[in-house]
Amino acid sequence: MQKIEIHSIDGAEILEQLNLYLEGKLINNWGEHVLEFDNKLGKGVIRTIAFDWGVSLVDYNVNFVQDTSIIFTIKDANPIEFIFISEGKLNYTTSVENKPYTFERYQNVIISTKKFSKETYIFPKTAAVKVNFIYVLSGEYSKKKNNNLSYLSKSLFSAFTEENEKPPYKHYGNYNLRIADQIKQLQESHESGIVRTLSIEGQLNLILAMQILEHNNYENGLALPESLSKDDIKKIHNLSAFIIDNISEPLSVQSLATKAGMSSKKLQLGFRVLYSKSVNEYIRQLKLEISRDYIKNTNDSISEIVYNIGFKSRSYFSKIFFERYGILPTDYRKKIKTQE
Structure with missing residues (x-):
């Protein structure tokens, strides 16, 4: 040091x-x-x-x-x-x-x-x-x-x-x-x-x-609208684990706020503090990261993977996957196969 x-x-x-x-x-x-x-x-x-x-x-x-x-x-x-x-x-x-x-x-x-x-x-x-x-x-x-x-x-x-x-x-x-x-x-x-x-x-x-x-x-035990306590931070950490375990389920901001026991506004603030993203941006990024692992490590079809991460549209999934990684899901799988 x-x-x-x-x-x-x-x-x-x-x-x-x-x-x-x-x-x-x-x-x-x-x-x-x-x-x-x-x-x-x-x-x-x-x-x-x-x-x-x-x-x-x-x-x-x-x-x-x-x-x-x-x-x-x-x-x-x-x-x-x-x-x-x-x-x-x-x-x-x-x-x-x-x-x-x-x-x-x-x-x-x-x-x-x-x-x-x-x-x-x-x-x-x-x-x-x-x-x-x-x-x-x-x-x-x-x-x-x-x-x-x-x-x-x-x-x-x-x-x-x-x-x-x-x-x-x-x-x-x-x-x-x-x-x-x-x-x-x-x-x-x-x-x-x-x-x-x-x-x-x-x-x-x-x-x-x-x-x-x-x-x-x-x-004085008061919280400014722009403030989060350590308990709030812990709740959001726990909620992050819940999101991973339930990634295929519908995850609305309101349902997650209810699950965490805080307002939607405070939930959004917490995700911005911890992850520099809104709740929906965080969930979408997580879905993409999990889908990439599925493509790399399983033989599931792209359609099955889309279902497993909770997307309804394969075309929408392909679009945001390309925006994130610069390659289509099908081409990514082909690339992985050629490297094996």
Whole structure:
């Protein structure tokens, strides 16, 4: 495993220390620092920008060749970290708690460690990871006019205090697509100069507000329309197994939602979170994958296979099979036979 040691929360210094290992290219435009690398260690872009009142962004879009630990050991600060993963996942440990955690895609995470503690983020090998870190230095942010910190929940407000002995804070919240959509807009910003800087700052404030809102609703047992709980995720995983076992049966969105015990809207949201597809798109792809296995591993006729996966029209099946694999089912079977 590759290990990278970081001893700062200043974005520009983080990139400089990362670059000692990654040996990429550092760029600075309009106060935004960017590290690009494409070599034997992996490929990616890491960017950072800092604003007034102790708010800064570090955004990773990386794919490492081997498991890579980025280890933060900060002596003079313990910022509040608002973390959101748009793609992939991260493993996380601290020197205070030996228990490892996995931060999942679309999960809202807010953490603050004790001073002098060590944090380790493990990026899995050969996996694309897009993760957004917003750092907030509580001492500086509390000096901001109209900061309204007193309106935070008691638990999150404690993370904004400047007490040296304050306990570590962690919130591993719900899965939220609205935050993901907002971060996508941030990552795809193409403006330049002052327009870009103002745009990024405004979007960071909006993302912070959305993450705090999710936290507030989580603590009060409320669910935003765009949020999924871990129980919801488990239900959808179980439903995926049910779909495979009943692939030949009529599977409507409503019947599956009833089976899972959730609304159709939440079911669709869950499939988008887990599979980046609607329920019907997921079922159709699954049918095609199963049909391909049948064609390859059985002597069933194409018509029998069409029936076994729950399609009524052979011509429709041939059409979408060709769209998916670039070959007709009959030609695919001939190709398999010639390779035996």
